[in-house]
Amino acid sequence: MSVLVFAELDNGSIKKSSLEAIYYGSEVAKAKGTSTTVLAIGESNSDALAIAGKFGANKVLWASDARLNSASIQAYSSVLAEAVGATSAEFIILAKSSLGDAVSARVSAKLKASIVSNVVDLPDFSNGVTVKRSIYTGKAFATVALTADKKVIAIKKNAVNVVEGDGSASVENFAPALNDTDFAVKVTGTHKASGQVSLPEADLVVSAGRGLKGPENWGIVEDLATALGAATACSKPVSDLDWRPHHEHVGQTGIKVSPNLYIACGISGAIQHLAGVNSSKVIVVINKDPEAPFFKAADYGIVGDVFDVLPRLTKAIQASK
Amino acid sequence: MKILVCITNVPDTTAKISFTDGDTKFNKTGVQYICGPYDDYALSRAVELKEQHGGTVTVLNVGEAESEQVIRKCLAIGADDAIRVNTEPTDSYFVAEQIAHIASQENYDLILMGRESIDFNSGVVHGLVGEMLGIPSLSPVMKLEIDGGVAKMTREIEGGKEDIEASLPLVLGCQEPIAEWKIPNMRGIMSARTKPLKVVEPVGVGLTITEKYALPAPKGAVKMIPAEEAEKLIDLLKNEAKVL
Numbered sequence A: 001m002s003v004l005v006f007a008e009l010d011n012g013s014i015k016k017s018s019l020e021a022i023y024y025g026s027e028v029a030k031a032k033g034t035s036t037t038v039l040a041i042g043e044s045n046s047d048a049l050a051i052a053g054k055f056g057a058n059k060v061l062w063a064s065d066a067r068l069n070s071a072s073i074q075a076y077s078s079v080l081a082e083a084v085g086a087t088s089a090e091f092i093i094l095a096k097s098s099l100g101d102a103v104s105a106r107v108s109a110k111l112k113a114s115i116v117s118n119v120v121d122l123p124d125f126s127n128g129v130t131v132k133r134s135i136y137t138g139k140a141f142a143t144v145a146l147t148a149d150k151k152v153i154a155i156k157k158n159a160v161n162v163v164e165g166d167g168s169a170s171v172e173n174f175a176p177a178l179n180d181t182d183f184a185v186k187v188t189g190t191h192k193a194s195g196q197v198s199l200p201e202a203d204l205v206v207s208a209g210r211g212l213k214g215p216e217n218w219g220i221v222e223d224l225a226t227a228l229g230a231a232t233a234c235s236k237p238v239s240d241l242d243w244r245p246h247h248e249h250v251g252q253t254g255i256k257v258s259p260n261l262y263i264a265c266g267i268s269g270a271i272q273h274l275a276g277v278n279s280s281k282v283i284v285v286i287n288k289d290p291e292a293p294f295f296k297a298a299d300y301g302i303v304g305d306v307f308d309v310l311p312r313l314t315k316a317i318q319a320s321k
Numbered sequence B: 001m002k003i004l005v006c007i008t009n010v011p012d013t014t015a016k017i018s019f020t021d022g023d024t025k026f027n028k029t030g031v032q033y034i035c036g037p038y039d040d041y042a043l044s045r046a047v048e049l050k051e052q053h054g055g056t057v058t059v060l061n062v063g064e065a066e067s068e069q070v071i072r073k074c075l076a077i078g079a080d081d082a083i084r085v086n087t088e089p090t091d092s093y094f095v096a097e098q099i100a101h102i103a104s105q106e107n108y109d110l111i112l113m114g115r116e117s118i119d120f121n122s123g124v125v126h127g128l129v130g131e132m133l134g135i136p137s138l139s140p141v142m143k144l145e146i147d148g149g150v151a152k153m154t155r156e157i158e159g160g161k162e163d164i165e166a167s168l169p170l171v172l173g174c175q176e177p178i179a180e181w182k183i184p185n186m187r188g189i190m191s192a193r194t195k196p197l198k199v200v201e202p203v204g205v206g207l208t209i210t211e212k213y214a215l216p217a218p219k220g221a222v223k224m225i226p227a228e229e230a231e232k233l234i235d236l237l238k239n240e241a242k243v244l
């Protein structure tokens, strides 16, 4: 019995959300008196992977076959299932993401494993294995028992308070059997904004809505985000109108975020918008309408014009550095 | 082309969420149910593909009798027939088993569903079904064209999107802007009444048990900062909320 964490790589480094999953996994291992192995797939290097030790991992299995350099859902699922076999893992931990959802699902079908997603806290072992998960798009929680021998747990951001230690992890090559049918899906092009803070992983998010009046006004939103080191997000009508790219749209039908700080600028706070952001730790609302429903969900509020307030906040942050 | 569209029967996005029976059951009182908004996109695209390429669209719901209103609406939008697996959809694995069981009895070219349900938001059923059937699964798909036996798709990834090609059959989790939501017209509503809706019993068992529900702790009162003193916010975020 052991704990296996599936870590996603971004440009060869373990993604921040996966470091949180590694720490989560190591806490599960501690509670169960066992060890934590990390599986990393794709281009990387030993130094970048050994970082996992600081987050509680004992060992990293690295599948570096060149065929795995682009993330193939089926191939990654086969590699992960093989690593579960090699480590006799009972717990498979990962961070929720579009790749993570797909891979964890296929792996749990391969292993007939219990799968629970959007987990927000460490498991409770007092009576079997139960976890607390977010449901109804952040509007409620459920306590769920995992009844199969193997258990797949996909965590939501901020599920655990990460404490970085000074442990080290050994890195071992992992050479799984790869099957041609696992590469039947061809990625023919990738379009990715570079050099930006990734929204689902961001600790700080500056989000703006229709109150910004048009895409030409986004400079004040980006300036504030840059000053904070925050990711930018938007409401649904803003992405529907093509003012901003679709991958910035948060809410019920968009990305769900749970950052430490969510600053909403010129967003009314419709229930479908709140659904995607309500698990943020601190919410700031800037809106010129004192009756905007978003204020009811906020920790801090400013009734004011975004065109006046945002540049002043940007200046204040720059001045405080 | 044969398309299977899997739909969820879920509380409306504005529904007030509460629980009964000592927080062990969802409180359905006064709650309006809808077809999951992502499933609606999947269904709309399926109907468009049928218009372009011919074929059939079958709607599948794992749910109890109360789902039938939503199923009829899907038939009114343009699906040809429907199957309901008569059971409460309690666990992702269990739901996927039902879909895979139904799908394995016919040769569907495409199995479409929403990227996630809006009640449990797991986003894993498409992957489970794909693996159970031994075919590729992709999600969230925001563009889908069929050219011969090949699907050309765009999938959203963190911070962008990727273009993908794969041969049919496929299982896809869909999201906007794959299609425009469709509203049933009068003719659709009339014809939906007589379209076949088959009810079958479930197979297999789930691998998780939901024991209890809870609502989040109520938010404390909002602290208002006068616009003239907006700069104070930065100090509060640093020293009071400690998030900067």
Ligand SMILES: Cc1cc2nc3c(=O)[nH]c(=O)nc-3n(C[C@H](O)[C@H](O)[C@H](O)COP(=O)(O)OP(=O)(O)OC[C@H]3O[C@@H](n4cnc5c(N)ncnc54)[C@H](O)[C@@H]3O)c2cc1C
Binding pocket: A208, A209, A210, A211, A212, A234, A235, A236, A237, A238, A249, A250, A251, A252, A253, A254, A265, A266, A267, A268, A269, A270, A271, A272, A273, A276, A286, A287, A288, A289, A292, A304, A305, A306, A307, B013, B037
């Ligand atoms: C099924 C369904 C799913 C949905 N999913 C989502 C979703 O995922 N995400 C989402 O965001 N929405 C979603 N919506 C839409 C949602 O209901 C709202 O329509 C939307 O969130 C409103 O966006 P907004 O706040 O930007 O615009 P508006 O509601 O138009 O609000 C603009 C706000 O800006 C303020 N404002 C205007 N000018 C200024 C200024 N100069 N300074 C300061 N404030 C100003 C106004 O007071 C107003 O409060 C969904 C709806 C449905 C039906």
